[in-house]
Amino acid sequence: MISQSINHKDLAESRLATQYRDSIKLIAYIKSLLYEADTLEQVFKDLLEKRWVETATGVNLDIIGSIVGQTREFIDAEIFEYFGFADNPIAQSFGTLSDTGIGGRFRAVGEETTGIRLLTDDEYRVFIKARIVRNSTSSTPEEIISQLRYLFDSPLILIVEGLEASYEISIGRRLTLNEKSIISQTNIVPKTAGVSSNYVTEFDGEDFFSFKGIPGSDGFGSVNNSELGGKFGQLIF
Numbered sequence: 001m002i003s004q005s006i007n008h009k010d011l012a013e014s015r016l017a018t019q020y021r022d023s024i025k026l027i028a029y030i031k032s033l034l035y036e037a038d039t040l041e042q043v044f045k046d047l048l049e050k051r052w053v054e055t056a057t058g059v060n061l062d063i064i065g066s067i068v069g070q071t072r073e074f075i076d077a078e079i080f081e082y083f084g085f086a087d088n089p090i091a092q093s094f095g096t097l098s099d100t101g102i103g104g105r106f107r108a109v110g111e112e113t114t115g116i117r118l119l120t121d122d123e124y125r126v127f128i129k130a131r132i133v134r135n136s137t138s139s140t141p142e143e144i145i146s147q148l149r150y151l152f153d154s155p156l157i158l159i160v161e162g163l164e165a166s167y168e169i170s171i172g173r174r175l176t177l178n179e180k181s182i183i184s185q186t187n188i189v190p191k192t193a194g195v196s197s198n199y200v201t202e203f204d205g206e207d208f209f210s211f212k213g214i215p216g217s218d219g220f221g222s223v224n225n226s227e228l229g230g231k232f233g234q235l236i237f
Helices: 008-014 024-033 035-049 058-068 121-136 141-152 177-185
Strands: 157-161 166-171 196-202
Touching (some): 008 024, 024 035, 058 121, 141 157, 141 166, 177 196
Parallel strands (some): 166 196
Antiparallel strands (some): 157 166
16 A cells, blocks of 8 residues: 655745745744654554555564464474575575576574574565465365465466366466475465365466467477577476
């Protein structure tokens, strides 16, 4: 939600009588009186705009989590990936601007990597959104697709039905390493009871390769024209 704020100092100056428009000292005095009004205006704006799951941080995010029943404490910190150097066999490399799925994030000073630890705001936001979905889902195929699009901010979700009450899910967005860990190693993402779900691939939802029959997909490329064809997806794990 975006609100419109008032600049009280500028508004007061614009309402001065004509004979005082060039009075530098009077204008400075009035603006000094309204300095706190502008500060309070920003506080009110933050209260209005930073109470939603997408914008809240810190304690405000904790409040949203308590409302939906999702704690910030996570009991299995080992699933998350971190940046490290070559002498650490489980560490991740540097990232790249072109692919969010490469590289691990820096570990904060004192942050636990095993056992119980507090989720960061970005991690916690994913868990809260998943909890919101779990609290409201009827678990129909259409709902699952809609909820996964919301949860992972993906323009496209593909579900392929399998045998013996199972289905495979492909997500039309490059996922971060932590997002992959969350969907593959936790049960927070909703699914139908008695039905197994597997996350198999991530792909560029706006420019992806597929064979004939998949709406919105592109075919093979060409050595002579790099603009032809779609991008291959990647296995999630």
